[in-house]
Every structure is written in C-alpha cells, then in structure tokens.
Amino acid sequence: MDRRTFLKLSSASAVLAGFPVPGLTKTLPKGRIAVLFLEGGLDGLAAVPPIGDPMLSRMRRNLVASKPLKVNPFFALHPNLKVFAQLLGRNQAAVFHATNLPYTRRSHFEGQRIAQTGDPSGAETMTGWLGRAMDQAGIAGRALTLDTPLLIRGTTDIDSFYPASLLGSQDPDGALLALIAEGHDGLTARTFAKLHEKAMASESLPRVRDPEGLALATGRAMRDPEGPRVTMIRIPEFDTHANQGTDIGLHPELIGLIDRVIARFREGLGPVWNETVLLTLTEFGRTVRENGSAGTDHGYGSAGLLAGGLISRAGVITNWPGLAEADLWEGRDLLSTLDYRSVCAACIEAALGLDHDVIADQVFFAPKLRRVTPYIFG
Amino acid sequence: MSLELAARKLGLGFRPSKGTDVTSAAWIESQLTETFQDPGVARYGEAVGTWPDDLVYSLDERVTRFRDRRAAVKKLDKARVDNATRSRRMNDIWSEYTVFKQDLHHFAARGAYGDDQIRQRLMFFWANHFTVGRKGDENIEFLGHYLDVAIYGALDGSFADMLYGATTHPAMLSYLDNNVNVGERSKYAARCRRTGCQAGSNDNLARELMELHTVSPARGYTEDDIRGAADILTGWGYPYADGLPFEPKDFWTAFFSSRAEPGTKTVLGVEYPAGDKALRMLTDTLAADPFTPRFLSRKLAAHFIGDAATDDDIEAIHEAWVGSDGDLPTVHRVVLDRALAAPPGKFLWPMVWLFQALRVSGAHLFYGYEEIDALHETVQRHPDMIFEELGFDFWAERQPNGYSDRNEDWISTEHMDRRVRFAALIHRFCNPERSVDEIMDVLDFDAASRALVNRGANERERFVLCLCSRTFMEV
Numbered sequence: 001m002d003r004r005t006f007l008k009l010s011s012a013s014a015v016l017a018g019f020p021v022p023g024l025t026k027t028l029p030k031g032r033i034a035v036l037f038l039e040g041g042l043d044g045l046a047a048v049p050p051i052g053d054p055m056l057s058r059m060r061r062n063l064v065a066s067k068p069l070k071v072n073p074f075f076a077l078h079p080n081l082k083v084f085a086q087l088l089g090r091n092q093a094a095v096f097h098a099t100n101l102p103y104t105r106r107s108h109f110e111g112q113r114i115a116q117t118g119d120p121s122g123a124e125t126m127t128g129w130l131g132r133a134m135d136q137a138g139i140a141g142r143a144l145t146l147d148t149p150l151l152i153r154g155t156t157d158i159d160s161f162y163p164a165s166l167l168g169s170q171d172p173d174g175a176l177l178a179l180i181a182e183g184h185d186g187l188t189a190r191t192f193a194k195l196h197e198k199a200m201a202s203e204s205l206p207r208v209r210d211p212e213g214l215a216l217a218t219g220r221a222m223r224d225p226e227g228p229r230v231t232m233i234r235i236p237e238f239d240t241h242a243n244q245g246t247d248i249g250l251h252p253e254l255i256g257l258i259d260r261v262i263a264r265f266r267e268g269l270g271p272v273w274n275e276t277v278l279l280t281l282t283e284f285g286r287t288v289r290e291n292g293s294a295g296t297d298h299g300y301g302s303a304g305l306l307a308g309g310l311i312s313r314a315g316v317i318t319n320w321p322g323l324a325e326a327d328l329w330e331g332r333d334l335l336s337t338l339d340y341r342s343v344c345a346a347c348i349e350a351a352l353g354l355d356h357d358v359i360a361d362q363v364f365f366a367p368k369l370r371r372v373t374p375y376i377f378g
Numbered sequence: 379m380s381l382e383l384a385a386r387k388l389g390l391g392f393r394p395s396k397g398t399d400v401t402s403a404a405w406i407e408s409q410l411t412e413t414f415q416d417p418g419v420a421r422y423g424e425a426v427g428t429w430p431d432d433l434v435y436s437l438d439e440r441v442t443r444f445r446d447r448r449a450a451v452k453k454l455d456k457a458r459v460d461n462a463t464r465s466r467r468m469n470d471i472w473s474e475y476t477v478f479k480q481d482l483h484h485f486a487a488r489g490a491y492g493d494d495q496i497r498q499r500l501m502f503f504w505a506n507h508f509t510v511g512r513k514g515d516e517n518i519e520f521l522g523h524y525l526d527v528a529i530y531g532a533l534d535g536s537f538a539d540m541l542y543g544a545t546t547h548p549a550m551l552s553y554l555d556n557n558v559n560v561g562e563r564s565k566y567a568a569r570c571r572r573t574g575c576q577a578g579s580n581d582n583l584a585r586e587l588m589e590l591h592t593v594s595p596a597r598g599y600t601e602d603d604i605r606g607a608a609d610i611l612t613g614w615g616y617p618y619a620d621g622l623p624f625e626p627k628d629f630w631t632a633f634f635s636s637r638a639e640p641g642t643k644t645v646l647g648v649e650y651p652a653g654d655k656a657l658r659m660l661t662d663t664l665a666a667d668p669f670t671p672r673f674l675s676r677k678l679a680a681h682f683i684g685d686a687a688t689d690d691d692i693e694a695i696h697e698a699w700v701g702s703d704g705d706l707p708t709v710h711r712v713v714l715d716r717a718l719a720a721p722p723g724k725f726l727w728p729m730v731w732l733f734q735a736l737r738v739s740g741a742h743l744f745y746g747y748e749e750i751d752a753l754h755e756t757v758q759r760h761p762d763m764i765f766e767e768l769g770f771d772f773w774a775e776r777q778p779n780g781y782s783d784r785n786e787d788w789i790s791t792e793h794m795d796r797r798v799r800f801a802a803l804i805h806r807f808c809n810p811e812r813s814v815d816e817i818m819d820v821l822d823f824d825a826a827s828r829a830l831v832n833r834g835a836n837e838r839e840r841f842v843l844c845l846c847s848r849t850f851m852e853v
Contacts, residue, residue, distance in 0.1 A: 039777075105595070106601075107585070108778070109590075109778075109779040110595070126786075164792075164796060164799055166764075166799050166803065167757055167763075168757030168758055168806070168807055169800070170799070170802065172795060172798040172799065172802070176798070176842060177798065179830065179833055179834065179839075179843060180798070180846045182830060183827065183847050183848055184848050187785075187786055188725075188794070188848065188851070191789050191790065191791055195791045195794055195798075236775070236777075237775075239582075241555040241558075241580050241582045242555045242558045242580060243558075291578050291580055292560050292567065292579050292580060293558035293559070293560070293578060293580045295555075295558075295580070297580065297581055298585075330601065
C-alpha cells in the first residue's frame with residue numbers, strides 16, 4: 001500500500017466549534033481561529049530547518065530537506081510548505097521556533113492532554129484552553145468529530161459533528177430524539193437534546209472526512225457570518241520514530257499535508273481569511289539527533305506555524321537556543337525558549353478579541369504569561 | 379441480580395433461549411474456567427454453527443502470507459502498467475494474501491453469538507490495556523492473532539505471562555517500532571557505520587511498556603531507565619527489511635543477538651545481563667513491581683465498575699492481585715464480583731452496546747464467513763465498516779493509550795447519533811426475534827422507563843427508544 005492511500009485511510013478528523021447558538025451567544029467576535037493539531041510530535045527542525053546554524057549539519061546528516069525554501073539567512077522551510085512560503089511572502093504567515101508548552105516528560109498522552117488543557121500543572125483539568133476561550137468570548141460550540149476533543153471542551157457544552165456513513169440507516173427523527181432525551185439526565189440528556197435541535201434545524205453540513213476536504217468544508221462553514229468561529233483539524237501520525245524521510249517519506253508528506261490543509265482552508269474561507277488566524281499545535285518536538293532507525297524520538301522544543309489574514313508581520317520569531325551539545329535540553333532536545341501558550345494567547349486575542357490578561361488568567365491559569373501579540377499582529 | 383442483568387453488566391447479554399438457570403455466581407465461574415467453541419455463520423440468515431478451522435490462521439501461516447504479499451507488491455511496483463490496472467491488481471493481491479477481514483468476521487461472529495461473553499469482555503479490556511493499533515500494512519496480518527492468542531489465550535495465566543507474550547508479539551513489536559530498535563554498540567550497528575546503513579536504538583516500546591503497560595509514571599522512573607529498557611529490547615522483533623533469513627517460526631521469539639546491545643543494562647536499579655533472557659526478567663520485574671497492581675487495580679475498577687468504583691473495590695482487586703502474584707483468573711473473579719455488586723451507571727463502550735443490542739433483541743447483523751468479499755448492498759453488514767462507523771475498532775490506527783474508560787468521552791452527539799441509527803437499522807433489517815415488550819421484561823425495565831418507551835409512535839420507535847434508553851445504555 002502506498003503512503004497516499006495509507007494517509008487517506010488514517011484517522012484524521014476535524015472539529016467545527018463556536019457556532020453562534022441562539023440565546024447563548026452574546027456579541028459575536030469578528031475573527032476566526034483554527035487549530036491544526038499535529039498529533040505525535042512535529043519535528044520543528046525538519047519543517048523549519050535553521051540552515052544558518054552550523055551545528056545543524058553536524059547533528060543531523062539526514063532529515064533536513066536537500067532543497068529547503070529559504071526564508072532568511074538563518075531559517076528555511078521544508079520544500080513541501082510551498083503555500084505557506086507564499087503566505088510568508090505576503091505577510092500572512094509567521095513561525096515561532098524553539099517553542100512548546102512547558103512540558104518535558106515526553107509522553108504522548110500526557111503531552112497531548114497538556115497541549116489541549118493548556119495546564120501543565122498536571123492537574124486533572126477537564127476543559128480545554130480553546131473551550132475556555134470560547135466560554136470567555138461567549139460562544140458555545142459544536143465539534144466536527146465522532147467524539148469531543150478535550151481542546152474545545154469548556155464549561156458550556158459543545159456539540160460534535162462527524163457525518164454518518166452507515167448504509168441502511170436514516171437520519172434520526174427529531175421527535176424521537178426529543179423523547180429519548182427525556183429518558184436520560186446529565187450529559188447524555190443534553191447530548192440527545194442537541195441532536196434533536198440539529199435534526200430540527202435540518203442543516204446541511206459537509207459529508208467528507210479526509211483532512212483536505214474537511215479543511216475546505218470547514219472554511220466554507222466558517223465563511224458564513226452566522227457560522228462557527230473556531231475549528232480544530234487533527235492530523236495524526238507525526239510520531240515518526242522510524243524512516244521519517246528527508247525529501248520524501250512520511251514526515252515530509254505530512255508537512256505537505258499541513259500545507260494543503262492550509263491552502264484548502266483558505267480557499268473555503270474566501271474573504272473571511274482576512275479575519276482568520278490558524279496555528280499548529282503539537283505535544284512536543286523531536287530529538288535533534290536522528291535515532292538508529294532513520295527517525296527521531298520524543299523531544300521538547302518544536303516549531304509553531306501560523307497563517308491567516310489577521311497576521312500583519314511575517315517572519316520567524318525565536319530566541320534561538322542553538323544546537324550544540326551544551327545547548328540542548330538534557331543533551332538531546334531542542335530547547336523551548338518560549339512558552340507556546342503565549343502564541344495561543346496571541347491568536348485568541350487577535351481572533352476572539354479577549355484581553356491578554358483575561359486569557360492568561362482565565363484560559364491558561366498563568367497570570368504572568370508573556371504577551372507576544374505585537375510580534376505578529378501589528 | 380438476575381442472570382440476564384449479570385450478563386449485561388459483565389458480558390454481552392444472552393440471546394433469546396440462550397439463558398441458563400444456573401446462579402450468576404456459577405455462571406461467572408464457568409465463564410472463567412470452561413473452554414468455548416467459536417461460533418460462525420456461513421451466509422447471512424443461516425443457522426449459527428461453528429467457525430471453520432480453515433479460517434483460523436497460525437502465526438506461521440500469517441507470516442508466510444505477509445511475506446508473499448510483500449513480494450507480490452514489490453513485483454507489481456516494478457511492473458509497467460497503468461494506474462487503473464495497478465490499483466485492480468493491488469486489490470487482488472490484498473484479497474488473495476491478507477486474512478484480516480477473516481479475523482474481523484471471526485471477531486464479529488464471536489461478539490454476536492459467542493457463549494464466552496465474559497471472556498470476550500476481559501479480552502476487550504486487556505487488548506485495550508496492551509493496545510496494538512494498525513500500523514499501515516505492517517502488522518494488519520497479526521492483529522487477529524494478537525487478540526486471539528496473545529490476549530484471549532493468556533486470560534487463564536498470570537499477568538506476567540500475558541505481559542511477556544504481548545510485548546514480544548510481532549503485532550506489538552511492529553506497532554511500537556521495536557523491530558527497528560538496534561543496539562548502538564551491537565555488531566549490526568558497527569557494520570552499519572562502515573556501510574552507511576541505518577541502525578540504532580528506538581525507545582518507543584520501552585517507554586510504553588513502563589508508562590502504559592506496567593508501573594505507570596507514578597513509579598517515578600527516569601529517561602535512563604527507559605534507555606535501559608530500550609537496550610534490553612534491542613534485537614527483539616523481526617526486521618524483515620534487513621535481508622535476514624525469513625523463518626516464520628522465528629516470529630514470536632525472534633531475537634537477533636547481532637542487533638542487540640551488548641553488556642549489562644540497568645532499569646530501576648536492577649541489573650540485567652546481555653542476551654535474550656533479560657527481557658523476561660525485565661517484564662517479570664515490572665509485573666511484580668508494587669506500582670503495577672496499584673495502577674491496574676484502579677484501571678480494572680474504572681473499566682468494569684466505572685465512576686461508582688469505591689476505594690474498597692480497588693483495594694479488594696489489589697489484594698487479590700498481590701495475594702495471587704497477579705494470577706489473572708483470581709483477579710478477574712474479584713473484579714467481576716465487585717462489578718456485580720456495584721450500582722449501575724457505567725456507560726457501555728459502543729462495541730459492547732452493539733453486541734448487546736444484537737444479542738438481547740435476538741437480531742442478526744453481520745455477513746457470514748462465505749460473504750467476506752460480498753459487494754455492498756443497501757445495508758452495511760461488513761464488520762470492518764461497522765466498527766469504523768462505531769468509532770471503536772481493534773483494527774484501526776489508534777494511539778497506544780487505547781480507548782478511554784471515561785463515560786464523558788463516549789457521550790457526544792455523533793456517538794449518540796450512531797446508536798439511534800444502529801438501533802433503527804437493527805429493527806428494520808436485522809430481524810430481531812424479541813418484541814420490545816419482551817426485551818423490557820427480560821431486562822426488568824422499571825415503570826417509568828416502560829412508560830417512556832411506550833410513547834413511541836410505532837414498534838420501530840419503541841425499539842429505538844428501548845435500545846437508546848438509559849437502562850439499556852448504562853449497566
């Protein structure tokens with residue numbers, strides 16, 4: 001089976017959330033925010049190689065594309081990020097490098113949990129940072145997936161959407177759903193009640209499931225003035241422990257998929273692209289050195305890619321820690337010199353119009369979180 | 379509690395006329411000790427018989443088929459044919475050599491008709507604890523064997539045995555990259571440094587072995603401990619791309635000393651010798667570590683009892699574990715006892731709900747084993763597509779931490795939408811033998827639940843209301 005088929009079969013999913021809900025939504029924020037969750041750990045050094053760092057070629061013989069797209073004398077992009085490179089040229093994209101959430105224990109599950117809760121304290125936080133931001137902005141939500149990702153869980157219930165594809169089944173009848181809801185209480189009752197509302201609204205949402213198709217459909221849905229304000233698109237399989245690939249292979253192809261998802265999302269948004277910011281989110285970076293099986297293991301610092309018309313200053317923003325042995329975290333990982341929650345906070349500030357202090361305090365429980373908004377949003 | 383309700387709580391429910399008049403305790407005991415025959419249906423609608431022996435595949439046969447498929451694909455890659463021909467031939471190769479669809483049908487038939495219902499629930503739990511997801515085309519051939527032999531086949535032994543078997547099974551070694559985990563100071567790595575090939579360590583399996591399968595992060599291990607465990611794991615697994623002699627019989631025990639890290643290793647303060655004996659010592663030590671039963675008692679309670687699990691429940695499971703050195707039947711007995719006595723409120727996993735819906739209503743959903751390649755009709759009867767639609771599938775690509783045991787992770791509008799759809803589909807196309815009233819009688823629905831179900835406009839609506847009622851979805 002070739003990789004392309006394999007990727008199509010894989011379990012990418014998208015979430016639409018922050019639909020204005022009658023009676024719940026106060027004033028609508030103007031902007032849109034999209035999170036591209038790169039599950040497994042993006043190799044920031046492969047996506048945005050620091051070609052100007054003389055240690056790069058010493059630490060890595062492979063895994064850095066042979067013909068990267070130069071952004072400035074120090075940084076370049078993987079050649080599969082073509083659209084992203086064009087957006088950089090138009091001041092509609094930016095990169096934060098050597099950054100991650102303050103999480104260093106290298107477990108996927110803990111890492112993904114913290115990337116979604118935004119709470120590195122290790123507490124059993126049951127809501128996600130984007131969900132809390134939506135609560136603060138007064139927009140409830142709806143998710144486009146079979147289950148409800150932690151990232152957008154807030155105190156206000158949200159709703160999922162992932163089109164059924166079951167031969168022989170019919171769309172559930174609204175009155176019947178209302179009856180079912182009566183027999184339940186708590187979350188189950190509320191969930192059936194929402195299903196009932198959806199059936200009564202008889203809306204037509206996209207019936208596709210591949211990431212690019214979902215990105216296009218998501219963009220279209222968000223273009224609607226009454227449409228959702230928030231989306232999360234999940235791309236799994238960044239966990240490239242073996243045969244990661246340099247110019248071609250799994251990781252480069254996934255990087256290309258990021259690029260195509262951004263392109264399709266932009267296409268779907270049309271003019272609303274100008275009011276949108278998209279950011280990537282990943283649980284950790286990968287080891288600086290290649291491991292023994294032509295891959296990389298779990299690391300710390302990675303890169304975050306941002307795109308969207310809300311951005312007004314392009315560039316690679318970083319306090320570069322260096323790649324020499326002594327510069328690495330625990331002698332193996334790219335150091336994170338910026339708490340990525342600052343980047344998330346800046347995107348929330350720009351898209352949902354919340355005050356940085358409110359975001360720091362209420363969304364990330366980190367009152368002293370640094371504000372990086374001026375670096376990209378004018 | 380009636381036997382019917384006990385079966386719903388601990389198993390997959392009884393089909394009409396399948397119940398027995400033994401006590402719940404005697405029935406549970408028989409589930410833990412007896413052997414059962416695997417059911418099979420040849421074609422949809424035909425009587426239930428046994429699963430045919432020629433559709434049960436040994437590991438050797440699977441390996442041979444896997445090797446032959448790879449060779450056929452390689453040959454096709456070199457052939458000069460147009461894309462349409464290539465795609466058609468690729469499909470032919472897959473249906474000729476692979477057996478995972480047979481495995482899925484086998485699994486579905488067992489879930490729909492098998493008498494070993496508690497054992498199946500235990501298999502679901504352990505298969506989810508030792509999660510092995512699909513890894514492209516690499517391990518799809520071995521997943522069915524993993525479930526049947528490494529997990530189900532190990533239910534009557536100790537945790538330590540199951541741990542070792544699961545860790546070394548080719549499905550796991552492939553899934554968590556251990557078949558490319560090579561010692562940095564091994565002969566193979568030294569040769570690679572001369573010739574430029576790739577070889578070195580990969581800690582993916584070692585990390586999950588400690589974090590997810592045994593002691594959990596609560597144990598407080600370090601990166602050096604993970605490194606040590608990864609070094610012990612070097613050499614394990616069949617590196618089929620390496621041009622080594624391809625011997626099917628090696629597969630579950632494949633250890634290549636030329637790829638193994640030489641010298642002693644240290645994990646959590648214990649020293650391990652070089653060689654293939656160290657892994658069993660390591661898994662035994664991890665199994666015996668006090669943090670393992672602590673972690674697993676909690677996990678078993680969360681799975682079978684849910685939010686209602688008390689500290690007493692967890693303590694009782696823990697005691698049974700420690701007192702029996704992790705003898706699984708002893709542990710299971712206590713888990714099942716405690717679950718039976720616990721108040722309801724555990725939301726059923728989608729797959730368990732579907733099997734229960736089919737069994738308790740006496741319905742038939744899946745194609746038979748002679749219809750594995752049946753063309754799609756108007757009703758979905760292929761198990762692979764059904765499990766995908768459920769969002770719960772042991773053959774799917776998924777993360778090593780497995781499916782969640784939290785109720786709230788399964789209560790989303792789309793999951794509830796699927797239950798409504800499946801319930802309606804079962805009523806319309808799956809010939810349920812029992813009427814709604816009969817189902818409610820058997821499951822002892824209370825007056826309020828009955829009244830609600832009876833508000834349905836017709837028998838189909840009442841059927842959906844019944845299967846999607848709180849009484850049916852929670853145990």
